[in-house]
Amino acid sequence: MAVTETPVTDAAQSPRMSKATHQRLIDIGVPVGTAFALLVIWQVGVRLFGVPQYIAPAPTDILGVFVSEFPLLMRNFWPTLIEAISGFFIGNMTAILIAVAFVHSRSVERAFFPIAVFINTIPILAIAPILVLIFGPGMTAKVVIAALICFFPTLVNMVRGLQSVSPQTLELARILSASKSEVFWKIRLPSSLPFLFSALKIASTTCVIGAIVGEWIGANVGLGALIIESTFNFRSPLLYATVFVSSGLSVLLFASVSIAEKLIIRW
Numbered sequence: 001m002a003v004t005e006t007p008v009t010d011a012a013q014s015p016r017m018s019k020a021t022h023q024r025l026i027d028i029g030v031p032v033g034t035a036f037a038l039l040v041i042w043q044v045g046v047r048l049f050g051v052p053q054y055i056a057p058a059p060t061d062i063l064g065v066f067v068s069e070f071p072l073l074m075r076n077f078w079p080t081l082i083e084a085i086s087g088f089f090i091g092n093m094t095a096i097l098i099a100v101a102f103v104h105s106r107s108v109e110r111a112f113f114p115i116a117v118f119i120n121t122i123p124i125l126a127i128a129p130i131l132v133l134i135f136g137p138g139m140t141a142k143v144v145i146a147a148l149i150c151f152f153p154t155l156v157n158m159v160r161g162l163q164s165v166s167p168q169t170l171e172l173a174r175i176l177s178a179s180k181s182e183v184f185w186k187i188r189l190p191s192s193l194p195f196l197f198s199a200l201k202i203a204s205t206t207c208v209i210g211a212i213v214g215e216w217i218g219a220n221v222g223l224g225a226l227i228i229e230s231t232f233n234f235r236s237p238l239l240y241a242t243v244f245v246s247s248g249l250s251v252l253l254f255a256s257v258s259i260a261e262k263l264i265i266r267w
Helices: 010-049 059-068 070-104 106-121 124-135 139-162 167-175 180-217 223-232 236-264
Strands: none
Touching (some): 059 236, 070 139, 070 180, 070 236, 124 180, 139 180, 180 236, 223 236
């Protein structure tokens, strides 16, 4: 007896589609609603308790400064963006290349990994003035600081990812006469991608911190320099607006890495 399949109609699919859409709206609406509620509490609390503006400006004051000082914020935004992105790429590419060298040569790993650990133990606030003295007050020092702060997490995660391949898989590749390059490109590299993107998400936010710290030490432009200037001049609304712009830059870079991860890792 033949069994006929009942076609799935649009009406049957629509409840599932509406449920998925409803869940997506909840996922977006909950954090947005929470953030809005916190801003309302902040606004009411500042006005209700008469908090001085130089201590904690109200969100409406910060918004007003953001609008009136938007050209100033953008003039300082672009240098920090360039420094952060340059440091992000330089630091992570260097870490990836060194991780590949570590995996293919135990001698290189034993010789240089302790040095990388030692460099990572130096607080970035301690090493930043040294780099400014070496490279000068220009953009180079800020890029190097941002690269350093990105370097070690990516190095550790990339080494772990490249070494995460099971011995059985490597033995099978050897039996099939796979070359070292084939093992790397077809086995080790795909296995390391989840580890790599986990590190890149961290680096996408810390590179902004590195650029801003470098600007604190010595710079005339940049969000870090604007933070210092606003603090010394007691311009709290501008200070808070600059901090929010810095946070927005970190969120933008983090979102870019997350999108790249979804496009590249499809398994």
